[in-house]
Amino acid sequence: MIGLTRRPAPGAHPPHALRVRDLTTTLPTDKGRVAAVSGVSFDVAPREVLGLVGESGSGKSMTLRSILRLTPPQAEISGSVQWGDDQLLTLSPRRLRALRGRDIAMIFQEPMTALNPVLSIYRQIDESLAVHTGLDARGRRARAIELLDLVGIPAAASRLDEYPHQFSGGMRQRAMIAIALASEPRLLLADEPTTALDVTIQDQILKLILDLRDRLGMGVILVTHDLGVVAQTCDRVAVMYAGRIVEMGNVAEVFRAPRHPYTRGLMGSVPQNGGERRPLLSIEGTPPGLSAMPQGCTFHPRCAFRTDRCMASEPPLEPAGPGRAAACFHQDQVIAARRAR
């Protein structure tokens, strides 16, 4: 690919890593403030793809938005988000704005609503290039074509001046990725980037993200509800339930032997090859609402392993082997049950 390798940035940054500690985001409701994200901690190393997986309402998207403070105005965020030398949660709005889109870029689920319908694709890429690079107008146009080419839009030069509505769903998502990449970010936050797409297009987009990760050496946080997407794309995974991380670890290990009953249930809920027409290992009930969190472990009303202890106190997220952590009092039984199946 022409010219798109990582250029030494001005001032030659050291490779950044994102360090999130005890991130908590609360929202006001009629019944007082509720925590959409509660005590979430994780790291993302350069070149690493971290998956945040969970069902609707688990707080995975809110976690992602809290990192860049892209939350609703009434939300309150506490904890620490360390990016290099910067503390993102206390950074001045001006410096945060400069960092958004330059160091850390974000892509969204629905490209039609995230793209501006009345600006051409070129104008939207140019916006980012003008702010974050020192290129002149001609240079920016050449670079925009390069970017569309990079994300796999055919006939990039002729499509540059088209508008979002002239693009298909997959092409819009590619265009959005091109805009996000315009500043050569070091971290890409992807919020369900393929959920609205057909499976063959999803496959293309996920592989594109992995290629770009290799080429540009950026870290990626991929928010998804699809465990298959995690298995195929991520290096590490954090499973979220009711605003908390309940299990975290290396993808291969978590999928081989889940330690939390929720992870186990989620995996059992996905039809596997060879299990045709047999009942799935489902999880009874539905996730709790934010304003009616159960006492103790928030998963206990749906959990087959629960005991009195789970109803009384909340299990902390504790290390369980190298790079693994789980928040469950009965991890050993969960592992044993898996062997027995």
Added chain:
Amino acid sequence: MTAETPRTILEVEALSVRFPARQSLVKRLMGEPRREVNALNGVSLQLLQGETLGIVGESGCGKSTLARTIVGLIRPDEGRIVFEGTDISALGKAESRRFNRRVQMIFQDPYGSLNPRMTVRQILSEALTVHRLRPAAAIPGRIAELLDLVRLPADAAEKLPHEFSGGQRQRIGIARALSVEPEILIADELVSALDVSVQAQVINLLLDLQERLRLTVLFVAHDLRLVRHISHRVAVMYLGEIVEIGRTEDLFAAPRHPYTQGLLDAAPDLDPARRSRVASVRGELPSPLALPPGCHFHPRCRFAFERCSAEHPELTARGPTHCAACHLTEFGCLDQATVLSM
């Protein structure tokens, strides 16, 4: 299914549905012919008594149009639907109502398909009264029975749809469809709007109900894993046509159409050890207004050769119960390397 040959309960013959495309006033005044989208293009299939037939494909492949045409929500332009030996378009008013009762559809959107101002009791008793299935005195008993069948608590009857979660609402939709004792259930993206853990609950319920009530199910979905899990037979659709149909085990063990193979490879596997870094199918769906000549899949097919862009492949037999529409009749029987070198 039993060992004896199952009876065909419903047959779709060469079904075509066309929708007129939007056309500007100027073009209409200039007398340009109105363009049409071929949503269904000569689809034929048989639904066997007691089976689950899965229909899978990506958006725009015509799978929902097919479901809607079968229940009579869309009138076909060509072809016919034969239910127990009779063409349904020839049915009289009373017979047509009987057909409507025996073939029930459950919709994707549990939020939009239930009347928000009716309690569950009203929703269920409406169906029972319209089809005169039970005397008024027996209706409360039947409602309790139905709620139990779909595993909803008895006090659910007095609640309004908004008081339920998505999964529970989908159960109400199923209860409503079952209330009239149908023989065929048409489920269009039944669980697509639900979270994974809730999806599994509804799928388990459907599997159980089918066994108990001996239902025939047409299961329309875009999720290959779900369709594979629930179906006895699977039909794969692409741009308004069936490109492959066969028994689930055969079709997934050795797909005989490159598109089926591509769909299979694109569906993310739960095993992190089985990763590939190459996208399985290149390109995108062509505009349905400008279908490629020959095989509609050829611009995206890595096995395409000259004949594919010239001649449209027909759906032909690949085994006693397996058909595919591909010029490479050997596709899927040889190992991949041999096919690639052809």
